[in-house]
Amino acid sequence: MNMFDLTGKVALVTGGAHSIGFAIGKGLAQAGATVCFNCTSEGSRVRGEANYAAEGITAYGYVANVTSEEEMNALVAKIREEHGIIDILVNNAGIIKRIPMLEMSVADFREVVDVDLNAPFICAKAVLPGMLEKGHGKIINVCSMMSELGRETVAGYAAAKGGLKMLTKNICSEFGGANIQCNGIGPGYIATQQTAPLREKQPDGSRHPFDQFIIGKTPAGRWGEAEDLAGPAVFLASDASNFVNGHILYVDGGILAYIGKQP
Numbered sequence: 001m002n003m004f005d006l007t008g009k010v011a012l013v014t015g016g017a018h019s020i021g022f023a024i025g026k027g028l029a030q031a032g033a034t035v036c037f038n039c040t041s042e043g044s045r046v047r048g049e050a051n052y053a054a055e056g057i058t059a060y061g062y063v064a065n066v067t068s069e070e071e072m073n074a075l076v077a078k079i080r081e082e083h084g085i086i087d088i089l090v091n092n093a094g095i096i097k098r099i100p101m102l103e104m105s106v107a108d109f110r111e112v113v114d115v116d117l118n119a120p121f122i123c124a125k126a127v128l129p130g131m132l133e134k135g136h137g138k139i140i141n142v143c144s145m146m147s148e149l150g151r152e153t154v155a156g157y158a159a160a161k162g163g164l165k166m167l168t169k170n171i172c173s174e175f176g177g178a179n180i181q182c183n184g185i186g187p188g189y190i191a192t193q194q195t196a197p198l199r200e201k202q203p204d205g206s207r208h209p210f211d212q213f214i215i216g217k218t219p220a221g222r223w224g225e226a227e228d229l230a231g232p233a234v235f236l237a238s239d240a241s242n243f244v245n246g247h248i249l250y251v252d253g254g255i256l257a258y259i260g261k262q263p
């Protein structure tokens with residue numbers, strides 16, 4: 001018996017065409033799940049399916065905007081028709097705007113909260129009726145270091161990711177009795193396109209000060225790779241975690257445990 005086996009399960013990974021979402025989708029597929037993902041353009045849908053195909057995986061991409069209740073309801077209905085009721089939802093799609101707070105427009109703040117917090121509510125609401133019908137379900141919210149910590153320039157992102165942590169606990173509270181587990185994964189600093197500006201080499205070829213800061217702040221002494229999130233995602237998607245609920249599993253190389261190196 002393999003308690004991590006996801007054979008026969010249908011997963012939807014929002015923003016699962018590339019980066020962290022892709023690494024999670026790939027992990028779920030390798031554990032046996034049928035993986036569906038959505039993205040915002042036909043181009044990334046095609047590229048996303050090709051990314052999976054290059055790993056020998058058939059994944060199913062759809063164009064749908066996570067901030068639209070109508071589009072996500074339609075997507076969930078379509079996946080049900082084509083593959084079955086969704087067993088696993090990974091709320092991964094997210095954006096960041098790094099702008100000092102006094103320069104940040106309310107529109108920018110709202111946009112970040114819309115994608116990073118309102119959308120997970122919309123997507124969870126869309127899949128929960130099917131999970132209730134089926135008598136089980138797993139919702140995994142991709143949180144952040146910013147679910148716990150603040151940092152200059154990321155007011156919208158930190159507010160949304162802190163909110164996402166609490167949405168996780170609330171879904172757990174409300175649906176735990178229906179055998180639905182809602183947990184979060186909190187990536188530390190992961191080398192992705194989103195964090196590329198924080199790792200850009202200086203004109204003199206030296207490391208970006210933020211890059212040095214993160215290496216010093218991470219007991220593991222490195223940035224994470226998107227693949228580091230696959231195992232934790234498989235765990236939270238599988239029967240191995242059936243009594244784990246409302247928990248945020250930080251996958252951060254130890255950042256949250258460590259005060260940091262003395263300069």
Ligand code: GCO
Nearest residue numbers: 144145146151187188189195
């Ligand atoms: C930042 C943001 C993100 C982080 C990530 C940490 O510091 O700019 O926090 O870009 O990479 O979400 O979990």
